[in-house]
Amino acid sequence: MDILQIEHLTKTYGTGDTAVRALDDVSFTVAAGEFVAIIGSSGSGKSTLLHMIGGVDRPTSGTVRLNGEDVFQRSDEQLAVFRRREVGLVYQFYNLVPVLDVVENMCLPVLMDGRAVNEKRLTNMLHVLGLEGREHHLPNQLSGGQQQRVAIGRALMNAPAVVLADEPTGNLDSRNSAEIMSLLRKSNKELGQTLIVITHDEDIALTADRVIALEDGRIASDTRVR
């Protein structure tokens, strides 16, 4: 079953002579539980694509359907609800809220939604992410790897339809990179979490089920790896 359907997605920045077409008529679908890697050189439109799927940015034209629903038919306020319920975002630079501790950061989307935090999921997640004993640290008291694990925790906490990760290891050393990727893979394999990861790293891309290569805002290739 396709959980994500992207049709004719186009995004243009600027107007007239200075217009840049970051995404140019991109269409593809992602099945539930799939692990997709998106690769491409700088400026090929990877991040733009991810932000569209995540409801952070609106496209110039085209549609994104998640669970069959058109994401951009929603108002800004509904889009905020969409972001906290349906997607989990992981960034290269973590983007944790500096004034909240680890647990508060992880629970942020759930709490903003006004739902109860699943205690079991939280303790389990803290264990899996190796953040036990660090529950009440502020982001600046954590290492980069730890901060990224908190970010993953925040993305997974709500059991979103899809987790979107933008170069999640781009800012980390190889040991931490490997750990982060294994965590993400684990969520994919064990929880059936649909996962879209942007990466430069070919090794990481090759661990995915499918690799989509972007070039100048278009899909250059769409290869099923396994």
Next chain:
Amino acid sequence: MAAKHLRDSIGDRPLLNHRPNDSKGVCPQLNHSVFVRYTLRSLAANRVRTAVTVVGIALATGLLMAVLASVTSLQEGLANQSRETGGVWQVELRETDDAELARLREFAGARLDRLAIRRDLGAAPFSADDAEHCGTYLSVLTLPQEQDGTARSRGDLAYEVIPSPTLESGRLPERDGEVVLTSNLRGAELAPGASELPGVDAGVTAEGPLAVGSEVTLSLGRRVAHYEDGTSQEVGAESGVMYQSVIVGTDPYGMPNVEQGPIAETLEGVSAPQTYTVVGFVDPDWETPGYTAYVSADAAGGAAMPRETAYFSTSCASYEELTELVQELRPGGGAALNVGLMTYEGLTPDRLIFDTLGMFAATLAAVVVAAAVSLITNAFTISVSERTRQFGLLSSLGASRRQLRHTVLVEAAVLGAVGIPLGMALGLAGAAVAFAVTGTGWARMVGTASEVTLSVRPWCVGLTVLLAVLALLVSAMVPAVRAGRVSAVDAIRSAADVRPSRRLRRVFRRRRSPLDDLSADRRRPRGLAARLGGMPAFLARRTLAVSAGKARVAVLSLAVSVTLLVTAGVVNDMLSGAVGVAYGGGAFSYDLELYTADDSSTVAEGEKDARSAVLDASDGTLGRIASIDGVSAAAYVVQAAATARLSEELVPALPGGVVPGSSGGVNVSEDGTASASVYLVDDASWHALADAGVVPADNADPARLSALLASTVNASDGVRYGERELLGAGTSGTVELLALDAREGYGDPLIAWGDGEPAAYYVPTDAEDASRQVKVPVDEATHVAATVPVTAVSPDDLGEHSSVSAAQLKGDCPALVMPARAVRESAGALEALLDGSRTPWAYYHVRLADGADDAEVLRQMDDAADAPGVESLGTTNLLAQQRDARAMSFTVQVFLVCFAAILALIAVANVFNTIASGMMLRTREFAALRSAGMGERAFRRMILAECADYALRGLVLGTVLALVVELVLWRAMSLSVSGLALAVPWGHLALAFAVVVAVLAASVVYALRKTHALNLVEALRAEAL
């Protein structure tokens, strides 16, 4: 310098293979200019904050400039006032001569700026008959004549070296043989005869009344005072020894400025009579003994050995230089300095005025500098923390601490280079405008005829620049040092400036389980804020808890704004209140007053009969005054006195400690014998009192003899002075007006008080000494002339309906108010009121119609007062006084409001910088929250909650500070003005709250616009370096 930089940054090791010799050309320069360019671009990138900071610097500099310029302008105004009335001379040389003047020119050289000479031709005695109203002598001076051949470079040519007398009519003498006299001599008829000086005939004679064109003959001599020890000394304007009257015996009048008073006086070197034509009259000048006549500068004649006085000014830069010059000229002393003017010019070591103004300026300047330092420090702190990552990066690239510090100082220099000149221009322009608007008010305060205009001295420009630069340096130094401490690591770590506060760390330490962060139902974070306001409130609260320091800065800047705004309002109220207290009119608020009395010469010569001219003329005069154009209402009160006896029921019970005859104005003994003040009012006033029910209906007719008695008095009981009620209002009884009996061989008796009892004193007409005077009890010395029904009333009720003021009535006890008509028609009452040498005074009060010319009405009132046997004594122009008071209070308020407004603007700029920048620094955090699913509404509520917290704390703190300041101001003001109420200034608080909340809102809206304008995607992407 640049090469030194490089060494500082890399130590003494060569960088890579870089050879130091090569660096002389391009590299160091590039290094240097890179930082300057970096700074300029940082400033350009933050256009709004840069602008706000520049405006802040400009406002502070401008205010400083304006304060100093205002002080120097005031000083200049005072100096001009002194120049106007006293001339620009610095040194006066009495009894000088040509030889000394030649030496002066030689010693002073080019420093001699202006020089004028005035000669004293001597004095002529009036005849003994004339002396009574003309004074003993007529002194004759030449008009001052300015000498050529001096530098005249000080720019004060608009003023005279020593002013000529002020003309009242006619013109000043232009050639020998012309004279101007003081205006009091106009119309006088001079009689020949002996002068008061033994054996000397009158030296001033003229035919007919003196007028322009009259001829007056003067025989001028030199007054010489003789002392007990056989020495003698000249008396006169130019000798510095002043006696207004002839010295006979050992009891001279005037000011004995020698240790032992002179015993006799002679007139010596008397010239032959010389005739002068009167060409004008001038205002009297009290400097010389007696009245002064002026003749032309080239007038010949006069007493033998005419005396010369030289007045000169110099371009000496210091008091020391000037005194040295004078010392050289007159080693023995004997030169006078124009200390008043030199004080205002800042030249004397005695700088009392200068210090007062200086302290005033210093206090204001200190406030301004403090506000400026706070603003600039905040701006730089924000600028530095915003660029922590950039500094970290620069540091990782090898920038030394010194270089990092330099970038901040360069920033300060750039901001200062724009802000300081801008501020100077603004300040000068603002002060010029303020003086243009309020120059008249200042002139009134300073007492000069011309307006006070802006006057800037070089030192105050220099001081402003110095203070502004110092404030800028001090403000930039701390942030600069902090910039230097930024390490390379900071460039890599995010959110480096968010550190948990100690309190938050304690809270976290207590939390064990991960679930401790959540409420019991796991739906909310823990804590009160989340329970009350959900996630937005929780986030807001946490932000404030974590960055407590930043919050404090914001709260403080809000509080300071509130304090400044409220203080400005309160001070305004207090000053207008003070003006109101000082100038608030009585109940019958009149604009103009004229007062008259019986002509003193007819009174003195005993020509008066049993009637008073003033009393007779009062109704006629009032009618003439009431018909003057521009008069909307007129009333009179004739003030007289009488010996009286109050009937038993009216005798006041005096409070303990009040002694009749000595405690304030209480002059009534226990048996009711009294020295009463009597106020006679016109028919209309009496009718008004009757209509108001103050006068009982039976006595409503002003032709019926009756009186009102004031029931309260202001008196001292020996401890405190205060208003005391002596009688119940409404008490009625009678008062007997007593007339004193004459005794053969004795003059008119006097009533005097002793031991709480009055008595009549008779002095024999031919008595040589007072010991033969006779004291007679009042009963035996008087007879009842009239019996008058009396009702006691409160003075406050009375004051509302007549032109007798309540204050006047409370000043004396007993104070009677009677209808003038009935008194005039009652021979008995007249006999009592006019016995002895009593002369009533009449006060005519006028209220003006809108737009009436007060000066013109006053002139016509003076004409209207002309009546046989009546002398007009003077006028009071309350309207002009109030106008002056208003001009002064307006002036003070303009300056105060400007000052407070600019301070408030500085505070507002501070709030804007702190709040807006604080928000903008959190762009990424906001983006993270929104990407994690925070909706627009929740986001706004979070910001609102944060601002509400700032505002609440800022306003509470500001209110407390403002009230403290108000209390201090109130106490200070209460020292000089009583009756000021202390109240919570709700209006000003509300206004201040509104302004501060508006600025807060504007700052936040601006900041959010700016952060929203940034693409959410961009913000998330990260390292906006």
